[in-house]
Amino acid sequence: MNRSLRIAAIWGGLGLLLWAWWAHQGPLLPSQSFHAQGGPTLDDEALSLVPAPDIVEYEVQLGETLEQIAARFGVSLEALVGSNANILDDLHALEPGTVLKIVKNGVLHSVKRGQTLTDIARTYGVSLSEIVRANRLEDREYIYPGEEFFIPGAVTSPLFTHLQMAGGRKSFFAWPVRGVLSSGFGPRIHPISGEPDFHQGIDIEVPEGTDVYASCAGRVIVAGRHSGYGLYIVLEHSNGYRTLYGHLSGIGVYRGQFVEGGQAIGRSGNTGNSTGPHLHFEIVQYGRPLNPLALLPP
Numbered sequence: 104m105n106r107s108l109r110i111a112a113i114w115g116g117l118g119l120l121l122w123a124w125w126a127h128q129g130p131l132l133p134s135q136s137f138h139a140q141g142g143p144t145l146d147d148e149a150l151s152l153v154p155a156p157d158i159v160e161y162e163v164q165l166g167e168t169l170e171q172i173a174a175r176f177g178v179s180l181e182a183l184v185g186s187n188a189n190i191l192d193d194l195h196a197l198e199p200g201t202v203l204k205i206v207k208n209g210v211l212h213s214v215k216r217g218q219t220l221t222d223i224a225r226t227y228g229v230s231l232s233e234i235v236r237a238n239r240l241e242d243r244e245y246i247y248p249g250e251e252f253f254i255p256g257a258v259t260s261p262l263f264t265h266l267q268m269a270g271g272r273k274s275f276f277a278w279p280v281r282g283v284l285s286s287g288f289g290p291r292i293h294p295i296s297g298e299p300d301f302h303q304g305i306d307i308e309v310p311e312g313t314d315v316y317a318s319c320a321g322r323v324i325v326a327g328r329h330s331g332y333g334l335y336i337v338l339e340h341s342n343g344y345r346t347l348y349g350h351l352s353g354i355g356v357y358r359g360q361f362v363e364g365g366q367a368i369g370r371s372g373n374t375g376n377s378t379g380p381h382l383h384f385e386i387v388q389y390g391r392p393l394n395p396l397a398l399l400p401p
Contacts, residue, residue: 156237156253157207165199176205185260186211194263194271209237210257215320215361216248222361227257264316265365274400276318277364279348280371280382282309288394294378303392304347304385311352311380313371318346318384318399320364323356332383333375336368342388349383350375 161172169191173180184191186206204211212223220240224231235241237255246252269277286294286306293300317338324345325337332349336356339345352372362368373380386395 156209159205161203161205163197163199163201169197178207179258181259181263182210184263188213188262192273194266209253209255210260211251212254214246214248214250218361226261226363226366227254229254229257261363261365268316269400276398278399279315279318279384280307280309280313282307285381295376304383305395306381306383308381309371311372314367315348315369315371315382317362317364317366317368323358323360326354326356326358331376345387347385350377
């Protein structure tokens, strides 16, 4: 083999070796080298995008109603009321000149004392992560009473229910259910034992499974079973008040949870010492039972 053929064979062999190495390791050019990268693949769970709040302010005109304003802006009446919790006292009377916040893809929530983001998420049935992202709270350690947070995707608010159960007007306590009063507060003959008894609350006859609402905002201190009350819940409120909800068929809250007035906390039933489906409801202040009818709206 002459010299030129030997050189060609050597270069050809080197070329084959370099090609094999490139195929295994990747290209040698700096512009083609891999850097730190990442991202979802087609098999990864899709990222939930949280809509940004779309908020406008609107000044109420003479003669306008909440229903008309909600329809004009394409939002639910419940969301409109919930987003303006701090300024609305009456569902049926709207003062001209009142400035309302219109939130088109969620609800504005005003934080209560002792309330956590987890409590708020459970109140609206929206995931905690969505609330955190929508309000850029990733680096926050605390939230404070009076702060307003956007609840993405929410279309209703317990405030609306609370006002409804209070006859349309703001009230410290609202009815936990609406039904027939079957037993009042005070002395009576116990319906089961037949003995003289002092009834510490009122009994409201409703079909089993009826939603029971928190009569006032507060923290759950009891959610369990009692021999007499059956399944029952006790809420602790400000000013030394507590409310009790007895003979339930289901409990929808847990001990330590903060709930809003008007938030569904359980379902009525016939558990414990009961002669039929109803809700037993008590209001106690500093350990002294009070007549709920004196504190509930008409």
